Amino acid sequence: MQLALSDEERAFRDEMREFFTTKVDEDIRRTVAEGRELTKDQIVEAQRTLNAAGLAVPRWPVEWGGQDWTEIQFHIWHEEMERACVPTPLAFNAGMIGPVIAQFGTEEQKKEFLPKTANLDIFWSQGFSEPDAGSDLAGLRTTAVRDGDDWVVNGQKTWTTLGQYGDWIFTLVRTDPDAKKQAGISMLLIDMTSEGLEVRPIQLIDGGHEVNEVWFDNVRVPGENLVGELNGGWGIAKFLLGNERVGVAPSGITKRVIARIKGLAEDRFADDPLLRARIAQLENELLALELTTMRVAANSLDGKPHPASSVLKLKGSELQQAVSELVLDLAGPAGLGSGAGDDSDLTEWERAAGPIYLNLRKASIYGGSNEVQRQIISRNILGL
Amino acid sequence: MDFLYDDEQDALREATRGLVGKAYSDYENRRQAVKDDPGFDEQQWARMAEMGLLGLPFSEEDGGVGAGPVEIGIVCQELGRVIAPEPYLTSVVLAGGLVSAVGTAEQRQEVLGALSAGESVLAFAHDEPGRGWTAGAEKVTAAQDGDAWTLTGVKEPVPHGARADVLVVSAALPGGGTGLFLVEGATAERTGYPTYDGTRAAKVSFDGTAATPLGGPGVDVTASISTVQDITRVMAANQALGAMQFLLPTTTEYLRNRKQFGVPLSTFQALTFRAADMYVSLELTHSMVDWATMVVAKGDPVEVADAARRVSLQVSTAGRHVGQEAIQLHGGIAMTMEYSVGMVMAHLTALDHLLGDGGHHLRELAGAVTTYEALDPLA
Ligand SMILES: Cc1cc2nc3c(=O)[nH]c(=O)nc-3n(C[C@H](O)[C@H](O)[C@H](O)COP(=O)(O)OP(=O)(O)OC[C@H]3O[C@@H](n4cnc5c(N)ncnc54)[C@H](O)[C@@H]3O)c2cc1C
Numbered sequence: 001m002q003l004a005l006s007d008e009e010r011a012f013r014d015e016m017r018e019f020f021t022t023k024v025d026e027d028i029r030r031t032v033a034e035g036r037e038l039t040k041d042q043i044v045e046a047q048r049t050l051n052a053a054g055l056a057v058p059r060w061p062v063e064w065g066g067q068d069w070t071e072i073q074f075h076i077w078h079e080e081m082e083r084a085c086v087p088t089p090l091a092f093n094a095g096m097i098g099p100v101i102a103q104f105g106t107e108e109q110k111k112e113f114l115p116k117t118a119n120l121d122i123f124w125s126q127g128f129s130e131p132d133a134g135s136d137l138a139g140l141r142t143t144a145v146r147d148g149d150d151w152v153v154n155g156q157k158t159w160t161t162l163g164q165y166g167d168w169i170f171t172l173v174r175t176d177p178d179a180k181k182q183a184g185i186s187m188l189l190i191d192m193t194s195e196g197l198e199v200r201p202i203q204l205i206d207g208g209h210e211v212n213e214v215w216f217d218n219v220r221v222p223g224e225n226l227v228g229e230l231n232g233g234w235g236i237a238k239f240l241l242g243n244e245r246v247g248v249a250p251s252g253i254t255k256r257v258i259a260r261i262k263g264l265a266e267d268r269f270a271d272d273p274l275l276r277a278r279i280a281q282l283e284n285e286l287l288a289l290e291l292t293t294m295r296v297a298a299n300s301l302d303g304k305p306h307p308a309s310s311v312l313k314l315k316g317s318e319l320q321q322a323v324s325e326l327v328l329d330l331a332g333p334a335g336l337g338s339g340a341g342d343d344s345d346l347t348e349w350e351r352a353a354g355p356i357y358l359n360l361r362k363a364s365i366y367g368g369s370n371e372v373q374r375q376i377i378s379r380n381i382l383g384l
Numbered sequence: 385m386d387f388l389y390d391d392e393q394d395a396l397r398e399a400t401r402g403l404v405g406k407a408y409s410d411y412e413n414r415r416q417a418v419k420d421d422p423g424f425d426e427q428q429w430a431r432m433a434e435m436g437l438l439g440l441p442f443s444e445e446d447g448g449v450g451a452g453p454v455e456i457g458i459v460c461q462e463l464g465r466v467i468a469p470e471p472y473l474t475s476v477v478l479a480g481g482l483v484s485a486v487g488t489a490e491q492r493q494e495v496l497g498a499l500s501a502g503e504s505v506l507a508f509a510h511d512e513p514g515r516g517w518t519a520g521a522e523k524v525t526a527a528q529d530g531d532a533w534t535l536t537g538v539k540e541p542v543p544h545g546a547r548a549d550v551l552v553v554s555a556a557l558p559g560g561g562t563g564l565f566l567v568e569g570a571t572a573e574r575t576g577y578p579t580y581d582g583t584r585a586a587k588v589s590f591d592g593t594a595a596t597p598l599g600g601p602g603v604d605v606t607a608s609i610s611t612v613q614d615i616t617r618v619m620a621a622n623q624a625l626g627a628m629q630f631l632l633p634t635t636t637e638y639l640r641n642r643k644q645f646g647v648p649l650s651t652f653q654a655l656t657f658r659a660a661d662m663y664v665s666l667e668l669t670h671s672m673v674d675w676a677t678m679v680v681a682k683g684d685p686v687e688v689a690d691a692a693r694r695v696s697l698q699v700s701t702a703g704r705h706v707g708q709e710a711i712q713l714h715g716g717i718a719m720t721m722e723y724s725v726g727m728v729m730a731h732l733t734a735l736d737h738l739l740g741d742g743g744h745h746l747r748e749l750a751g752a753v754t755t756y757e758a759l760d761p762l763a
Contacts, residue, residue, distance in 0.1 A: 001393075003682060285698075287672070291672055292668055308667040384640065384659060
């Protein structure tokens with residue numbers, strides 16, 4: 001048991017801190033700090049800066065740009081990135097399809113896609129969910145039928161985050177309609193400029209455009225874009241979703257939001273014991289979460305995730321939501337100024353508080369809803 | 385940074401688990417042990433001394449073992465798992481800790497030597513009716529006549545106060561501040577009674593009772609009391625963690641085995657989800673307890689005070705959650721004295737109220753939220 005970082009870990013932390021705070025564009029970091037939406041160009045630029053320094057995809061295999069780090073180093077990398085308000089590498093690329101291609105792809109696919117995926121030369125979208133296949137993902141109905149060397153895809157995906165920026169989409173499609181649910185699913189990589197593919201915006205309750213429907217009308221996909229075995233898509237999806245779940249909770253971001261609001265709104269809570277208590281309570285819960293993230297990292301020495309990692313998504317999303325609720329409460333009536341322009345006398349954080357609060361209701365729905373997380377804990381960990 | 389135990393620490397855990405498990409893993413034994421005074425098993429106390437557990441925190445010159453907070457935490461966790469009724473926390477960690485912190489070399493050797501050897505039980509007589517969770521004393525006062533000191537007033541409730549051979553008593557000093565005194569247990573007027581978690585407490589009255597100043601006479605030791613209380617809070621958190629680590633698997637096993645409506649209870653998602661939430665509470669608490677214990681090992685009293693508040697708040701919230709749900713998910717059986725779960729919940733409740741509950745610590749933390757920007761547990 002050792003609380004302090006070792007000398008090497010400390011040096012590594014300083015190196016990360018130095019890089020993130022001096023080499024990543026100031027404007028981008030300010031946009032993140034102020035909780036504003038990043039443009040596509042900003043997302044791309046930030047990831048390219050990281051990638052040039054070998055810091056975009058450290059968890060990938062070393063030969064494809066990964067780093068031979070300890071779990072603590074991964075943890076420090078992530079913490080320092082969030083602390084410096086650097087946008088974390090695009091999850092669809094760095095956390096989802098990259099590791100999948102590295103694990104299941106052919107040599108050609110690896111050579112073709114991995115460098116571009118790491119550098120965000122390809123902006124990936126995730127095409128899993130469908131209108132009738134959410135938590136029960138295996139109920140998906142989008143079909144791919146073989147025609148010569150190609151697949152012909154028909155159907156609809158939905159909730160496609162940032163699909164409007166997407167160059168390519170990795171999809172789960174039904175390739176054997178007669179097989180049992182999970183058994184007839186394959187993974188296909190689809191160029192989003194293909195004929196017959198259409199992206200339609202969905203407006204969310206914050207008024208923003210962050211997700212889309214993606215429609216496939218006889219979209220032809222070259223046969224070599226199948227990942228892994230034919231009808232082996234479910235195993236790949238489980239691998240991907242497993243990585244997604246153990247992907248650390250955004251405790252660093254949430255912590256930063258509290259720190260920022262304490263600075264901006266001290267006059268609102270300085271004399272209010274109830275608000276002060278809410279802040280203290282949230283900070284304490286965040287501390288417990290952050291320590292759990294560290295304990296999980298420090299105890300995952302053999303590469304296997306510590307069982308407590310399931311706690312991270314569940315608690316991390318709850319705290320993210322609770323903090324956004326607190327910020328909106330601090331804004332009070334000023335929160336109604338969400339549609340005001342720059343001539344408004346209200347501050348920017350006050351105007352943003354309402355939409356952010358509404359937007360973050362998503363955190364307990366996507367990435368495996370919190371009910372699904374409870375199911376995982378009770379089944380896989382508690383044996384119920 | 386790491387959260388792993390070394391081999392010696394693992395061995396200590398195994399040995400402690402062996403000893404207390406043999407005594408109390410059958411809950412019926414615990415129930416029998418607390419039936420009659422003194423509310424614990426004197427022979428078990430002697431075995432704990434033999435194994436070196438009672439002297440764990442104290443230096444070798446003082447007759448102890450000189451182990452660190454991580455080791456003491458391990459012992460407390462294991463005691464918590466079986467809710468062993470022996471007064472380790474209040475006698476060794478708290479009262480012994482005070483003697484170790486402020487006693488003269490001679491006092492330490494005598495009092496801690498006897499404590500470590502299992503020859504003497506200590507109690508800290510501190511809480512006063514109407515006052516609690518403070519570092520100072522008010523209603524018991526000390527008077528000085530030349531070199532002789534006497535105490536007057538009532539301390540209650542004093543954990544294991546009626547059984548204690550030696551009382552460590554806090555008292556308001558004539559010149560202001562709080563001093564500590566040693567009093568022969570038998571010279572005070574004592575009325576013992578059982579507490580709701582099966583252990584014992586007492587009303588202890590002093591009426592011009594002779595007392596020996598612990599450490600320098602007339603010195604205000606409020607700060608030392610505060611720090612030892614903080615360390616005890618962290619060890620109480622370790623003990624509570626052990627109790628919660630018992631409650632969760634006991635509850636899940638029950639859900640798997642108990643059948644209603646022709647099926648095991650574990651088929652009802654309304655119940656398994658609540659068990660999952662208990663797991664979340666438990667794991668978050670585990671991390672916080674490990675951290676706070678490491679902060680104690682680092683030794684800065686200001687940091688220890690902060691960590692003690694934080695871990696106490698977490699443990700209070702989680703202990704109530706896990707304890708209450710453990711009973712609810714068991715149904716009626718957990719309401720009975722014959723079954724372990726209800727009494728483990730009672731013990732968690734007692735620990736929660738020993739040195740300040742969650743609300744108490746939250747009030748302190750809330751007062752300080754504007755004094756720092758963000759918490760950094762590695763700073
Ligand atoms: C903002 C946002 C972005 C998203 N981005 C993407 C994306 O980029 N790509 C993509 O593929 N998908 C994306 N998703 C989809 C997301 O993964 C699904 O919303 C999620 O899987 C839940 O499915 P659902 O919305 O259909 O709800 P349902 O599955 O219909 O669930 C409804 C409710 O029932 C609960 N529930 C479901 N099953 C159970 C059960 N067995 N036991 C107990 N409770 C249960 C759920 O937790 C939920 O509370 C996104 C979603 C949102 C909101």
